Amino acid sequence: MKNEGQLSRRQILAAAGFVGLATLTGCGGGGDGGDAKDLSKKQNGAMKEYRVGQQFKASKPLSFSMLHNDNPGYPYKANWLFWKEVTKRTGITLKPVDVPLADYEKKRSVLIGSGDAPFLIPKTYHPSEVAFVSSGAILPVSDYTHLMPNFQAKVKKWKLEPELDSIRQSDGKYYLLPGLHEKPKSGYSLSFRTDVLDKLGLSLPTTWDEVHQVFTAIKQQYPDRYPLSDRWSTNTPFAVGALQSYLGQAYGVKAGWTYDNISFDSTAKKFVFTGATDAYRQMIEYLGKLVAEKLMDPESFTQTDDQAIQKLLGEKSFAISANPQELVQTYRYNLTKQVKGATIEMVPVPIGPAGPVVLGGIRLENGVMVSSKALKSADFVAMMQFVDWLWYSDEGQRFCKWGVEGVTYTYSGGKYRLKDGISLMGSDAGAPKDLQKDYGFFNGVFTYGGSWALVSSSFSPDEKKFQDAMAQRRQLPIDPPHPLESAEQEQASLWTTPLQDHVTQNTLQFILGKRPLSQWGAYVNELKAKNMQQLVDLHNKAYERYQKENG
């Protein structure tokens, strides 16, 4: 106890000094980007003429550091054909900084925050790049897209400007090179035990009303079981994140995984609070009905994925959310082994009051951030050309996905076929090699987006059927740009989290019937007490400002 007096003053001062110093050095990275517009001194290794359809090849060997998201399904190997072939074709050697997928975001923040980030930072999902904008550590890539002919061509051809506008910041620039899709690709929908439906003389539902009828019929046959026991409730703030997301879509509202506090009301031409809209309430009402009529397992909202799958495989439930891969690899694979005569199929997202629509904005994928340090490098132009070729050219995308023609795949009649002895995600169980694990292709870091022909080239028959049906749907308009300035951003983030928490908690209570929907008005008032209106006003102000400044 006698120590305490001694440690107080001198040590606290010294320690404060250390902390201050460390913080200063920590934030010192990034910052001055040099003369941004003059690129004449940054042409080292670049091609003089680089156009769409041309193979990028650096005029001298260069290497670029890159953050690499290490997927446990296909752990990083230095001897992947991918790395060798990239160098052979482009003269560029990629130097991956390998980060385990489980904590990719954490390490990315530390590296950027400490000024130690590699030049290329792929696998970044909008809006996580926004956090780094004010530090200056990330390059406003929209200033340099003139170095990227393939990127520009695809944006123009597929009319992606409105999508790009939606990721612009308050300075009118965007800081992420997103993956570009020709057509929206849908991920999730309901899957049903078709053999059970057949036995009951039911057909696959196409609307949410029919879903309700099918569930009711199943319930009559099996009164002690739940027709639907759903998953994707853990590791996300949203209970049944997938179901809410595609059910919300049928009501034209962003819910579940896709939830966003703010959404645009295109008739009133202004932003509104998503969790207080009528469509959102109707969606809750629908789910509440399923739970109240015991058509949906109330544990759906809390159980782990494994528990939900166990119920499906144990025939305690007959429907579950799916994506094409889970459908084939988990449900069908295990069901056929465990339940005699079981078949399961995924339906195109059932249609609701909003008609046959898909949410807008899903033609952008995760993408690449570029570290501001890269701009100071003499190799900058060559690097941007390289990024353009690898991630955005037809040839580069084909290469990342399928590999080397004649070595990993053959192409004929519009179809890609893997060479014998190479498997992809279990396509050939007996094959000695795997396209991802042993060759490094079809790697999520490099493979996403592209033309519909390329994207659909890897679809299983089930997915093809699903995606073709979904591709017919009308895309809902994208929210117009409404970027916040950094002070506003801070203010908004203080309001956003408590609001979203309140929405998710009450959504669950309404659905489970713990809070009657007659209290909807009270719920909206509670949101108002949590600064809902201020948040909406902030976004509307930003929207008007952007309109005025950028037309």
Next chain:
Amino acid sequence: MVRPSRSYRVFQGVNGVVLTLVVVVTLYPFVNIVARSFSGERQIRSGDVTLWPKGFNLTTYRIVFHDSEFWRSYGNTVYYTVVSTVVAMVLTTCYAYVLSKKQLKGRGLLVGVAVFTMFFTGGLIPNYVLVTSLGLKNTVWALALPNAISVFNLLVMKAFFESLPGELEEAAQIDGLSTYGTLLRIVLPLSKAVVATMVLFYSVSFWNSWFGAFLYMDRSELMPVTVYLRNLIAGATGGSNAGAATADLSQVGANIQAVTIVLTSLPILCVYPFVQRYFVSGVMLGAVKG
């Protein structure tokens, strides 16, 4: 012998029941994991496996045993643990021994410096900048040095050294031993209990730690088995978030996870029972003196 009172016997009964329940609750997950590691994927998926393996097979063990990635990480963990523990033991013992000497000038300051770090840290990014600019990244030193002195362990050791009779050391000095001689030949042989405890504390924490390695290692061939394991489990359960490209949605078999968990915790489990008797007495010895 006094017969225990009635209330005491009731207490013992209740105590026994409660503790048995605690043991069951603590042991169950472990037994379950071991059972899973010997079970078939199908039985795990359908939730049949509880205490006993169902669909007994050893194929998963065979697969993991042949996974060079796993053994490389395993080797890294052994290497990091050994080096870090040695470094930590040398530094902690020396520091604690010095602090146990009442006549030392500035002793309060030295204790204060250590205790200060218990309550305040520089934070993640300054730490990262420090380690990086010292050039420790991608080396074992990035893991060994920042964690070399655990203040809790230091204080326990200091208290233990203080409890040794000063006369012993005086006698040693009269017989001509230097300071280090006294420490090595007199004090340490008398402190086996606390040394064993500290070795255990340090090695378990180094064996289980993953964050340092995750932060300071940039190449997968340098990762310890904990990071490998974490990626395996988190990757298998958290990979299916919204918008993830299909290429991300890979499944790692539930039994592979179980086998890896068993193999990772095995060494610690094997060592624990044998060091345990030092363990309890070591901490207690320090504590009485306080």
